[in-house]
Amino acid sequence: MKAILALEDGRLFEGRSFGATGTSTGEICFNTSMTGYQEVITDPSYRGQIVTMTYPQIGNYGVNPDDAESASPHVRGFVIGELSPIASNYRSRQTLAEYFAEHGILGIEHVDTRALTKHLRSLGAMRACLTTELTGEEAVAEAKKSPSMEGADLVKEVTCAEGYAWEQDSRRFTMPNTVTGQEGNWATLPPIRSRIVAYDFGIKYNILRRLRQVGFEVEVVPSTTPADAVLKRDPDGIFLSNGPGDPAALPYIHEEVKKLIGKKPIFGICLGNQILGHVFGGRTFKLKFGHHGGNQPVKDLRSGKISITSQNHGFAVDPESFDTNVEVTHINLNDDTVEGIRHKEHPVFSVQYHPEAAPGPHDATYFFDEFADLVEQSK
Numbered sequence: 001m002k003a004i005l006a007l008e009d010g011r012l013f014e015g016r017s018f019g020a021t022g023t024s025t026g027e028i029c030f031n032t033s034m035t036g037y038q039e040v041i042t043d044p045s046y047r048g049q050i051v052t053m054t055y056p057q058i059g060n061y062g063v064n065p066d067d068a069e070s071a072s073p074h075v076r077g078f079v080i081g082e083l084s085p086i087a088s089n090y091r092s093r094q095t096l097a098e099y100f101a102e103h104g105i106l107g108i109e110h111v112d113t114r115a116l117t118k119h120l121r122s123l124g125a126m127r128a129c130l131t132t133e134l135t136g137e138e139a140v141a142e143a144k145k146s147p148s149m150e151g152a153d154l155v156k157e158v159t160c161a162e163g164y165a166w167e168q169d170s171r172r173f174t175m176p177n178t179v180t181g182q183e184g185n186w187a188t189l190p191p192i193r194s195r196i197v198a199y200d201f202g203i204k205y206n207i208l209r210r211l212r213q214v215g216f217e218v219e220v221v222p223s224t225t226p227a228d229a230v231l232k233r234d235p236d237g238i239f240l241s242n243g244p245g246d247p248a249a250l251p252y253i254h255e256e257v258k259k260l261i262g263k264k265p266i267f268g269i270c271l272g273n274q275i276l277g278h279v280f281g282g283r284t285f286k287l288k289f290g291h292h293g294g295n296q297p298v299k300d301l302r303s304g305k306i307s308i309t310s311q312n313h314g315f316a317v318d319p320e321s322f323d324t325n326v327e328v329t330h331i332n333l334n335d336d337t338v339e340g341i342r343h344k345e346h347p348v349f350s351v352q353y354h355p356e357a358a359p360g361p362h363d364a365t366y367f368f369d370e371f372a373d374l375v376e377q378s379k
Contacts (some may be wrong), residue, residue, distance in 0.1 A: 001014075001016065001017045001132050002014065002016065002017070002132065003015050003016060003017035003106070003108040003130065003131065003132045004129075004131050004132075004134065004135075004136055004139050004266060005028075005050075005077075005079060005108055005111060005116075005128060005129070005130050005139075006128060006130075006131070006134075006136055006138070006139030006142070006143050006164075007028065007119075007126055007127075007128050007143060008128065008140065008144045008146075009123065009126060010140050011119060011279030012140070013079075013108075013111045013115075013116060013137075014110075014111075015079075015108040015109055015110040015111040016108065016109050016110050016227050017101065017106065017108055017132045018083050018096075018097040018107040018109060019078075019096075019097055019099075019100020019101050019106060019107040019130040020101055020103075020104045020105055020107075021101055021106070021133070022106060022131070022132060022133060023106075023129065023130070023132070023133055023134055023139075023142065024050070024076045024077045024078065024106050024129070024130050024131070024145035025050075025076065025127065025128065025129045025130075025142055025143060025145075026049050026050045026075075026127070026146065027049050027050070027125055027126070027128070027148075027149045027314070027374075028047060028049070028050040028051075028052065028079070028120065028125065028126060028127070029049055029050075029051060029120070029125050029289065029290050029292055029314065030051070030052040030053075030054055030113070030116070030117045030120055030130035030161040030289070030292060031051055031052070031053055031292040031293050031302065032054045032055075032292065032293030032294070032295055033053070033055070033293045033295075033310075033359050034294070035053045035055075035341060035359055036257050036294070036358065036359020036360070037053060037058050037059070037138055037177075038054070038064075038067045038068065038074075038096075039067060039068075039069050039097070039204075039206075039225075039358045039359045040312075040359070041073045041074070041075050041078065041105075041173040041222040042069040042070045042072065042073050043069050043070070043074065043204060043242075043312060044069075044202030044203070044204070044243060044246045044311070045074075045202055045204075045242050045243060045270065045271070045312050045313070046075045046159040046244065047074045047154045047157055047158050047202065048076060048147075048149060048152060048154050048244060048245065048246035049060045049075060049076060049149075049244075050075065050076050050077035050078070050079060050128050050130055050132070051075050051077070051079065051292075052079040052080075052111075052113055052117060052120075053076055053078070053079070053080050053081075053113065054113055054117050055081075055189055056081040056082055056112070056113070057080075057082045057083075057084055057306035058078075058080040058081075058082070058083060058084065058320070059083050059084040059087060059089065059095060059096035059112070059301065060084035060086070060087065060088065060095070061087060061089035061091075061092060061093065061154040062087030062088075062089055062092025062093065062094060062095055062096065062252045063087070063093060063094050063095070063096055063098075063099040064091045064092055064093045065093065065307045066091065066203065067258045067358075069204040069205050069206060069358060070158075070202075070204065070205065072103060073099075073100075073103050073105050074158065074244075075105060075261075076099070076105075076106075076130070077105070077106045077107070077108070077128075077130035078105060078107040078145070079107075079108050079109060079111050079113065079116065079130070079146040080104070080107070080108070080109050080111065080113065081109065081110070081112070081113045082109055082110070082232075082259055083096065083097065083107070083109040085229045094326050097117040100132055101293070102174050104177065106130045106132070107130075110129060112151040112343060115245055120289050120326070123287055124288040124289050125149075125287075125288070125289045125290060126143075127143045127144065127146045127147070127148065128143050128146075129142040129143040129169060132363075134235060135345050139285055140199070141273065146302070148281060149245065149246060149286070149314060150246050150286055151246055151248075151249050152245045152246050152249060153242065153245055153246070153249040153250060154202075154243070154244040154245030155201045155223050155243045155250060155253070155271075156200060156223070157244075158201075158202040158203060158243065159200045159202065159222045159223040159224070159243075160220060160221075160222050161222065162221055163197050163219060163220055163221040163222060163225070164220050164338065165217075165218070165219050165220075165303070166198075166208045166211075166212060166218040166219075166220055178193075189212060189213060190213070190214070190215045191215065192215060192216070192217045193214075193215035193216070193351070193372065193375075193376065194215065194216055194217070194237060194372065194375045194376065194379070195216070195217045195219070195221070195234050195235050195236050196211065196216050196217075196218055196220050196222070196236060196238060196239055196242060196375070197219050197220075197221055197230050197233055197235040197237075197239070198211065198219070198220045198237050198238075199221060199225065199238070199239065199241055199257075199272075200220050200221065200222060200241055201223050201224060201241045201242065201243030201271050201272070201275075202241060202242055202243030202244050202268050202271065203220065203241035203242065203243075204241075204242060204354075204356060204358060204359075205358075206222070206356040206358035206375055207239075207241060207242070207269065207356045209356070210355075210356045210365065210368045211239065211349075211368060213368070214232050214260045214368045214369055214371075214372040215372055216237075216372065216375075218342055219233065220240075223243075223253055223344065224252070224253075225256070226256055226371065227256040227257070227258075227259035227260050228259070230260065231241065231260070231263060231264075233263060233297075236264070236265075236375045236378075236379060237263045237264055237265040237266070237267070237374070237375040237378075238260055238265070238266045238267075239266075239267050239268070239269075239272070239371075240257065240266065240267070240268035240271075240272030240273075240275055240276065240313070240350070241268075241270075241271065241272050242269050242270035242272065242354065243269075243271035243272075243307065244284075245269070246272075246284075246315060247274035247275055247277070247278060247284045247315055248280075248283070248284050248315075251278075253275055254275060254278045254279055257275055257276070257279050258279045261279065261343070261346055261348060262345075262346045264347075264378075265347040265348070265371070265374045265375050265378045266286075266346075266347070266349075266352065267348075267349060267367070267371040267374075268349075268350030268351075269314070269350065269351060269355065269356075269372055270311075270312065270313055270351075270352060270353070270354060270355075272350055273317065273338075273350035273351055273352045274313075274315055274316075274352075276341065276348065276350050277317035277318075277321075277322070277338075277341065278332045278344070280322050280323055280325070280341070281318055281321065281322060281323040282313045282318055282321035282322045282326070283317070283318045283321040284316065284317050284318065285315065285316060286314060286315055287313075287314055287315060287316055287335075287337070290310065290312075290313060290314035290315075290363050291312070291313055291332070291334075291337075291352075291353075292312050293310070293311065293360075294308075294309075294310045294359055294360035295308060295309075295361075296308070296309045296310070296332060296334065296353060296356075297309070297332070297333040297334065298330050298331070298333065298339045298340075298353060299331055299333055300329065300340075300362075301328065301330065301331060302327055302329060303365040305359075306333065306378040307337070307364050308361045308363050309339075309353040309354070309355075309360065309361065309363060309364055309369065310338065310353060310357045310358075310359060310360020310361065311352070311353045311354060311356040311360075311365075312349065312354065313352060316338060316352070317337075317338045317341070317352070318338075319352065320370045322341070325343055325344045325345055326341055326342070326343055326344065327341065327342050327343075327344055328340070328341055329341060329342050329349070330351060330352075332352075336379075337352075338352060339351060339352045339353055340352065342372065347374050347378050348379075349370075349374075351364070351367060355367040355368065356368075360375060361377035
């Protein structure tokens, strides 16, 4: 079926639909990852967004439940160059088109994603409409009427309704032995060393897996959990997760996290980093087209080491807005934006990128060990 992608500036892209049909709106962005489309689709940080993949062919290895980063997809739409006609992988359980049809997600293929990406790089992320039922003119009008990402509290849409202990799928998967032909199995986890509370602002499963893999017993709590309720649990540490939307639209979260500073060791990722920025007196601003993909270079200002990182965010912290007790520890080498901060007096640190790397390179996984060591030292 014919489909149309309409941008709010009037630019139209025509293609062929797959998955569900209908009309959907959201902010359009592009992701430069070469693999990991399922992790992208199920990342809660993409709530409210239509995602374009710059890699030309998508869907070739299908979809399977083990690689999901949450219980359901969160993208508002998916734009690709070519949908693979087959899904070839021993772990695949269904095709991408079948998965989208099951969950009501609109996809469009046969789009010139290179032209679209260059357009967004030049003019910036913007609102868009993906439709199989409207005319181009009607779709542009729908895009213009859709809500802006600035000022949007999307955390309330993705956070868990009730707290829970993370137990599902914590084991480390061992890849198949290509010599013997044996299938993969699950490796033994280390013993529990410490207990932490993880705030769910849109947390990814692989973050929870990595926390458990370094010896944490993890209790996940909703984004609205008061600070005193967390402290009553007497955890050894506190984790602030990734999540969608505008970090400036979350003052109710800023206030509660502020009460936790100095009480327990704290580690934040992505939105967690931006929340700490606000807690420390800083501001956040919207990036022109965001950082989405697995090839972002980040420099550790303390060691000089450079890592290639996985990222997914449309906002950044203003480094000139912090109080004097906060140090910028990491910067993005593409645009010099803040990629990591730490407090000079309290055991609190965060990074803007995704060390759990799902999808993405594994250069930054050491942060989970650093958090585990920090918690041990603070006991």
